[in-house]
Amino acid sequence: MGRIALRNVTKAFGDVVVIPPLDLEIEDGEFVVFVGPSGCGKSTLLRLIAGLEDVSGGQITIDGEDATGSPPAKRGLAMVFQSYALYPHMSVRRNITFPLRMAGMDKAEQKRRVEAAADVLNLTDYLDRRPGQLSGGQRQRVAIGRAIVREPTAFLFDEPLSNLDAALRVGMRLEISELHERLKTTMIYVTHDQVEAMTMADKIVVLQAGRIEQVGSPLELYRTPRNQFVAGFIGSPKMNFITGEEAARHGAATIGVRPEHLDVSETEGEWSGVVGVSEHLGSDTFFHVHDTGLAETITVRASGEVGFRHGDRIHMTPRPDQVHRFGPDGLRIE
Amino acid sequence: MATRHSRGIARIMITPAVIVLLGWMLVPLVMTLWFSFHDYRPQRGIYECCVGFENYARFLGSSSFLKAVFTTLIMLGGSLGITVIGGIFLAILLNQPIWGQGIVRVLVIAPFFVMPTVSALVWKNMMMDPVNGILAHVWAAFGAEPVSWLTDVPLFSIIMIVSWQWLPFATLILLTAIQSLDSEQLEAAEMDGAGPVPRFVSIILPHLARAITVVILIETIFLLSIFAEIFVTTQGGLGTKTLTYLIYERVMESQNVGLGSAGGILAVILANIIAIFLMRIVGKNLDR
Numbered sequence: 001m002g003r004i005a006l007r008n009v010t011k012a013f014g015d016v017v018v019i020p021p022l023d024l025e026i027e028d029g030e031f032v033v034f035v036g037p038s039g040c041g042k043s044t045l046l047r048l049i050a051g052l053e054d055v056s057g058g059q060i061t062i063d064g065e066d067a068t069g070s071p072p073a074k075r076g077l078a079m080v081f082q083s084y085a086l087y088p089h090m091s092v093r094r095n096i097t098f099p100l101r102m103a104g105m106d107k108a109e110q111k112r113r114v115e116a117a118a119d120v121l122n123l124t125d126y127l128d129r130r131p132g133q134l135s136g137g138q139r140q141r142v143a144i145g146r147a148i149v150r151e152p153t154a155f156l157f158d159e160p161l162s163n164l165d166a167a168l169r170v171g172m173r174l175e176i177s178e179l180h181e182r183l184k185t186t187m188i189y190v191t192h193d194q195v196e197a198m199t200m201a202d203k204i205v206v207l208q209a210g211r212i213e214q215v216g217s218p219l220e221l222y223r224t225p226r227n228q229f230v231a232g233f234i235g236s237p238k239m240n241f242i243t244g245e246e247a248a249r250h251g252a253a254t255i256g257v258r259p260e261h262l263d264v265s266e267t268e269g270e271w272s273g274v275v276g277v278s279e280h281l282g283s284d285t286f287f288h289v290h291d292t293g294l295a296e297t298i299t300v301r302a303s304g305e306v307g308f309r310h311g312d313r314i315h316m317t318p319r320p321d322q323v324h325r326f327g328p329d330g331l332r333i334e
Numbered sequence: 335m336a337t338r339h340s341r342g343i344a345r346i347m348i349t350p351a352v353i354v355l356l357g358w359m360l361v362p363l364v365m366t367l368w369f370s371f372h373d374y375r376p377q378r379g380i381y382e383c384c385v386g387f388e389n390y391a392r393f394l395g396s397s398s399f400l401k402a403v404f405t406t407l408i409m410l411g412g413s414l415g416i417t418v419i420g421g422i423f424l425a426i427l428l429n430q431p432i433w434g435q436g437i438v439r440v441l442v443i444a445p446f447f448v449m450p451t452v453s454a455l456v457w458k459n460m461m462m463d464p465v466n467g468i469l470a471h472v473w474a475a476f477g478a479e480p481v482s483w484l485t486d487v488p489l490f491s492i493i494m495i496v497s498w499q500w501l502p503f504a505t506l507i508l509l510t511a512i513q514s515l516d517s518e519q520l521e522a523a524e525m526d527g528a529g530p531v532p533r534f535v536s537i538i539l540p541h542l543a544r545a546i547t548v549v550i551l552i553e554t555i556f557l558l559s560i561f562a563e564i565f566v567t568t569q570g571g572l573g574t575k576t577l578t579y580l581i582y583e584r585v586m587e588s589q590n591v592g593l594g595s596a597g598g599i600l601a602v603i604l605a606n607i608i609a610i611f612l613m614r615i616v617g618k619n620l621d622r
Contacts, residue, residue, distance in 0.1 A: 099526035
């Protein structure tokens with residue numbers, strides 16, 4: 001079980017309100033990702049759930065029981081930190097058994113659990129090493145191992161992949177997703193990387209300045225962003241925003257079109273502009289188009305075969321059903 | 335660019351410093367060694383060469399030698415114990431966010447700036463005086479018989495004075511070590527269900543091991559040569575005669591430079607043995 005509910009939770013450091021009253025429901029077995037720009041309060045929110053910070057108001061319940069005032073150890077949650085927070089003077093085995101030893105579990109059961117965790121995480125050969133002798137990815141796995149041996153009601157991840165290099169990050173992303181499939185335990189994952197959020201989450205919580213901007217599945221957020229912030233934050237490269245006359249023509253203050261929803265043509269189209277920088281990824285090419293009279297730059301995705309050069313004039317047509325319209329308050333117009 | 339040419343120039347450039355340092359250390363050491371093989375008693379006009387190991391044999395054979403070594407070790411051990419344990423305690427306290435943290439830290443460090451002679455005088459006359467001392471007043475306030483510190487428990491009193499002087503040093507080093515502890519480690523331990531005591535034992539103490547090693551090694555070097563505190567308070571009487579003080583007595587009071595020099599060389603050897611011994615026990619921490 002791992003249902004976590006936040007009701008009217010607030011957090012203030014002195015006079016600075018980091019999290020205004022906030023409600024959130026996390027269902028059992030869900031993979032929830034908190035995503036937002038840095039300083040949006042997502043880590044603070046995670047630490048409130050963990051109990052490492054005290055709430056300034058409101059209530060946190062875990063499996064229906066009030067956990068607002070209980071200390072971190074009593075909440076039955078396990079956390080994986082950004083810096084891994086391994087104990088440098090202990091071997092991997094002792095790192096992983098630390099929570100079990102603290103709980104006074106008997107030796108045989110400790111051994112069984114460590115070996116099971118090591119097996120799942122491919123750490124069996126490294127159990128007698130120190131964290132200092134491991135690579136970044138292995139340390140990350142030890143930190144996860146230390147979390148899973150406790151068989152917690154939920155896992156909390158605080159930007160666990162941000163210290164890894166790009167290739168390793170993709171690998172660990174898959175491993176964590178697989179781990180979730182296998183354990184079916186609730187996981188709460190904090191990241192500023194929207195790609196991680198999109199690829200891993202069952203449910204994404206987009207935060208800005210401590211407020212929840214939108215909660216939904218990755219595709220919901222992608223297809224129907226509730227406001228301009230979410231629209232700009234989810235999706236890579238970012239959505240193009242166009243204001244002024246062109247937006248008014250669509251009956252909105254701002255319209256947004258994703259780079260992948262623009263059709264490019266050499267000869268004709270609704271909009272036209274001059275190609276600036278082009279980024280070739282092989283499968284796709286992103287063109288940054290200037291002088292459109294609509295916005296400073298418009299990013300367009302085309303397939304890898306399309307070969308416009310710097311300075312070429314091209315034409316673009318947005319797919320009519322993929323134009324997002326936003327009102328003057330930034331909210332979506334249906 | 336470390337070419338052979340620039341390395342040659344570098345050697346020439348550091349030569350003056352090396353010569354000064356070598357002269358500074360080697361000349362006194364060689365002179366001591368030289369005198370230790372002489373029967374040299376300046377006031378009686380005796381200066382005879384090459385008495386072999388006679389001085390060493392006399393110094394080692396005297397009843398005061400073993401006693402002095404023993405006293406030295408007790409003083410060293412006592413002061414190290416108090417400063418390290420007290421230092422850890424103070425460092426943890428000072429690491430807490432409190433109002434006026436900066437001022438408190440400066441105050442805690444202050445004893446380190448007081449000269450040994452001055453601090454010994456202050457302790458002797460202001461704190462430990464059995465009639466007018468502050469401690470005597472405290473004892474009297476509780477209706478107890480004031481302790482005559484420097485006559486009843488002289489060795490302990492000197493250990494107190496020395497510890498007071500060296501506590502700031504230990505605190506300072508250990509405080510910086512505690513501050514370098516990753517707070518996420520403590521939070522992880524907290525989430526893992528470790529209470530304050532297990533957190534201290536399993537996380538903070540191992541983290542401090544290296545700093546404790548440094549404190550012990552550096553303090554040992556200085557504590558072995560404690561002199562002013564003994565000179566000002568007990569003059570080496572009442573079982574407070576350390577090896578350093580014994581050597582001083584041989585040279586200055588008995589006016590036997592040869593015998594004192596032999597003691598000095600023995601003290602150097604002894605200090606090295608202790609240092610190697612300590613390095614073996616705790617030095618492993620430095621390799622990690």
